[in-house]
Amino acid sequence: MICVENLSKTFTLHNQGSAVIRVMENANFTVAAGECVALSGNSGAGKSTLMRMIYGNYLAASGRIMVGDVDVASAEPREILDLRRNTLGYVSQFLRVVPRVATLDVVAEPLRAVGVDQDAAYARARDLLGRLNIPETLWGLSPTTFSGGEQQRVNIARGFAHTYPALLLDEPTASLDATNRETVLSLIEEAKAGGAAIIGIFHDAPARDRVADREIDVSAFTPKRAA
Amino acid sequence: MTPLLSVQNVAKYYGARVGCEGVNFDLYPGEVMGIVGESGSGKSTLLNCLAGHLAPDAGKVLFDTRANGMQDTVTMSEPERRMLGRTDWAFVHQNARDGLRMSVSAGGNVGERLMAVGARNYGDIREQAIDWLGRVEIATDRIDDRPRQFSGGMQQRLQIARNLVTGPRLVFMDEPTGGLDVSVQARLLDLLRGLVREMGLSAIIVTHDLAVVRLLADRLMVMKSGQVVETGLTDQVLDDPQHAYTQLLVSSVLQV
Numbered sequence: 127m128i129c130v131e132n133l134s135k136t137f138t139l140h141n142q143g144s145a146v147i148r149v150m151e152n153a154n155f156t157v158a159a160g161e162c163v164a165l166s167g168n169s170g171a172g173k174s175t176l177m178r179m180i181y182g183n184y185l186a187a188s189g190r191i192m193v194g195d196v197d198v199a200s201a202e203p204r205e206i207l208d209l210r211r212n213t214l215g216y217v218s219q220f221l222r223v224v225p226r227v228a229t230l231d232v233v234a235e236p237l238r239a240v241g242v243d244q245d246a247a248y249a250r251a252r253d254l255l256g257r258l259n260i261p262e263t264l265w266g267l268s269p270t271t272f273s274g275g276e277q278q279r280v281n282i283a284r285g286f287a288h289t290y291p292a293l294l295l296d297e298p299t300a301s302l303d304a305t306n307r308e309t310v311l312s313l314i315e316e317a318k319a320g321g322a323a324i325i326g327i328f329h330d331a332p333a334r335d336r337v338a339d340r341e342i343d344v345s346a347f348t349p350k351r352a353a
Numbered sequence: 354m355t356p357l358l359s360v361q362n363v364a365k366y367y368g369a370r371v372g373c374e375g376v377n378f379d380l381y382p383g384e385v386m387g388i389v390g391e392s393g394s395g396k397s398t399l400l401n402c403l404a405g406h407l408a409p410d411a412g413k414v415l416f417d418t419r420a421n422g423m424q425d426t427v428t429m430s431e432p433e434r435r436m437l438g439r440t441d442w443a444f445v446h447q448n449a450r451d452g453l454r455m456s457v458s459a460g461g462n463v464g465e466r467l468m469a470v471g472a473r474n475y476g477d478i479r480e481q482a483i484d485w486l487g488r489v490e491i492a493t494d495r496i497d498d499r500p501r502q503f504s505g506g507m508q509q510r511l512q513i514a515r516n517l518v519t520g521p522r523l524v525f526m527d528e529p530t531g532g533l534d535v536s537v538q539a540r541l542l543d544l545l546r547g548l549v550r551e552m553g554l555s556a557i558i559v560t561h562d563l564a565v566v567r568l569l570a571d572r573l574m575v576m577k578s579g580q581v582v583e584t585g586l587t588d589q590v591l592d593d594p595q596h597a598y599t600q601l602l603v604s605s606v607l608q609v
Contacts, residue, residue: 137593140596140597140601141597141601141604178592182586183588183589183592183593184589184593185589185593203571203585204384204571204572206586207571207586224546224568225539225540225543226540226543227543
């Protein structure tokens with residue numbers, strides 16, 4: 127489902143002496159449908175950078191990133207938007223809140239975007255918010271004023287609302303209590319059983335051991351410092 | 354899929370000075386494109402060239418018309434271009450006074466656009482005007498008030514209602530939230546976001562506010578000194594800018 131070939135990434139900081147920072151070289155791996163792969167490596171090894179490149183948020187310097195039949199590294203913006211709408215989900219660590227939109231609509235939005243009717247979308251959103259222990263009294267409010275933990279759970283509910291064939295998870299269980307952590311892990315297991323190809327970053331080792339089939343050590347793709 | 358708007362090598366010069374130059378892009382149905390850049394970068398000049406308010410000195414602006422397919426709006430006759438301006442196009446000015454008739458009631462402002470495309474039944478026109486005032490969150494009992502009795506945010510919302518009532522396919526917006534305070538801005542952005550999605554509009558939004566484009570635009574074009582220096586997916590351009598100027602622009606935003 128996801129196939130990364132000869133991927134490399136550099137950052138050029140034009141306003142800081144045109145420093146060129148090579149952060150990734152020759153990344154090659156594939157993730158099959160129904161498989162969950164954990165990215166490992168120390169902080170700064172490039173886990174998040176790799177994930178952002180797969181999502182099209184960072185531009186690849188060279189190489190290919192096939193998600194289904196779209197090469198994210200060379201696709202037009204509208205092809206990437208279409209991919210994100212239908213195929214590729216991303217649960218980031220933070221919710222980007224749009225002012226004035228109710229929590230229920232925030233969670234239902236990805237479903238509405240793929241043409242699910244309002245009742246079915248709301249039903250799925252209610253189910254997810256309930257499972258993630260967001261009190262029903264908050265559903266009609268914008269998550270802008272919610273606590274950090276509540277926002278994160280709204281974000282997870284939104285990320286799992288539509289059943290994407292490919293899913294990127296950036297620390298989905300960070301700072302969750304035991305009950306909610308358990309819910310998130312079962313959501314991941316359900317997505318896997320449904321045939322989703324999942325790439326995750328988990329600093330929570332027991333969670334990683336439970337849901338991940340194998341690990342990819344991102345530091346193998348870190349360019350060697352010139353001697 | 355054919356693009357709704359295809360811009361090819363558009364240039365506009367003010368004497369020896371460059372307004373904008375070598376601009377190329379295709380806009381597809383349902384796409385929202387942001388144009389950012391500092392004052393004087395040529396973004397408003399470009400928008401006015403695209404919307405037929407200024408005649409470009411070079412290039413083509415092809416629009417997929419309902420009747421005859423792709424037509425160059427630069428070379429079409431003035432009546433044809435004006436017809437497009439009343440039907441398939443809409444233009445939201447930064448200053449609502451430029452887009453409204455200040456001496457005509459709110460309902461009249463909305464109704465006038467309908468009459469320009471042939472609506473004649475008073476009851477229907479008033480009904481549609483009431484519907485649109487509701488959609489832009491203006492209370493129905495203000496329908497007979499003049500826009501100058503409205504606040505800046507309300508005037509801007511009325512301008513949007515006036516523009517969208519005829520169901521355009523392409524909306525040009527020049528700093529639609531400029532000069533409004535943040536709470537009014539948030540409300541307006543949320544409204545625009547909803548309308549764009551509901552009506553499947555294509556839009557080109559000129560602004561210097563990066564938060565506005567992040568919220569509204571799918572794609573982004575960055576201009577400097579009349580040239581396009583970078584284009585791409587909005588979040589990609591803002592999170593991983595490639596050009597020196599875009600990097601400067603993004604890193605100059607104050608954190609709240």
